[in-house]
Amino acid sequence: MADLVxxxxxxxxxxxxxxxxxxxxxxxxxxxxxxxxxxxxxxxxPLTFSPDLTGTDPKDRNVQWVFLGCPGVGKGTYASRLCSxxxxxxxxxxxxxxDELSSxxxxxxxxxxxxxxxxxxxxxxxxxLLSKRLEAGEAKGESGFILDGFPRTIKxxxxxxxxxxxxxxxxxxxxxxxxxxxxxxxxxCSQCKKSFNIASIDVKDENGNPAMxxxxxxxxxxxxxxxxxxxDDTEEVVRERLRIYNDKSQPVEDFYRSRGxxxxxxxxxxxxxSWPKLLEALDLDDYEEKQSAATA
Ligand SMILES: [Zn+2]
Numbered sequence: 001m002a003d004l005v006x007x008x009x010x011x012x013x014x015x016x017x018x019x020x021x022x023x024x025x026x027x028x029x030x031x032x033x034x035x036x037x038x039x040x041x042x043x044x045x046p047l048t049f050s051p052d053l054t055g056t057d058p059k060d061r062n063v064q065w066v067f068l069g070c071p072g073v074g075k076g077t078y079a080s081r082l083c084s085x086x087x088x089x090x091x092x093x094x095x096x097x098x099d100e101l102s103s104x105x106x107x108x109x110x111x112x113x114x115x116x117x118x119x120x121x122x123x124x125x126x127x128x129l130l131s132k133r134l135e136a137g138e139a140k141g142e143s144g145f146i147l148d149g150f151p152r153t154i155k156x157x158x159x160x161x162x163x164x165x166x167x168x169x170x171x172x173x174x175x176x177x178x179x180x181x182x183x184x185x186x187x188x189c190s191q192c193k194k195s196f197n198i199a200s201i202d203v204k205d206e207n208g209n210p211a212m213x214x215x216x217x218x219x220x221x222x223x224x225x226x227x228x229x230x231x232d233d234t235e236e237v238v239r240e241r242l243r244i245y246n247d248k249s250q251p252v253e254d255f256y257r258s259r260g261x262x263x264x265x266x267x268x269x270x271x272x273x274s275w276p277k278l279l280e281a282l283d284l285d286d287y288e289e290k291q292s293a294a295t296a
Contacts, residue, residue: 062144069172088144189223214270
């Protein structure tokens, strides 16, 4: 824990971002968001947060981090590993939407309508789901979180910044040629529905890029003949998905960069190569050992 506290105080100094004006209450930022966007045809209840969630000194709580990264980069994997290590919840907005849809929560009817019409879930709804999730977590005694896949837009980033103190934003990056090869290697077993990856990455160092190798994630023998490629995993679609992601994420990255909160991390390879380096970049490299020593 001491290491974490050290890390947090370091980040705090480095970012200089803990001014009290960031701790505006959620309801006021949500209100300004509404008036700017003219969304609600549904009545919107003011978003409220318990004050101790926003006002807590980072030294007295767990990390409040965001993970960014394009589709296929593996940010869910790294975020969830870090969450287990740090003992914080891994909050992915995709899961929040799915959970609400399968529940009888107050937003589920509205969500079903949106999804059935093939529309995008609005920032406002995503933020309400997120605030609901954070409040429920706090009631259970959770501290800290890693947000995965959120914020996606500059508007979401601005509102989030008014809601809660984000200590650090980790931007995971992978060479584009490798990323595309990896996305094109994705396969699904048509029988057991498990995902695999047949891409065996082995690129040499060129143009200042270091060499990189990533082992494939091959299926067991009996899945081999049942592998299918998802129809949207063509090179054209993958490139288009990346282009759209980059267009949207650039302003979000700039937003956090200008606040001194963005940590750019170039993945040096697969999980075995990347994980220790990521821990090092986060100043957690001796944290893992101490954790396992403490629980041994
Ligand atoms: Zn299978």
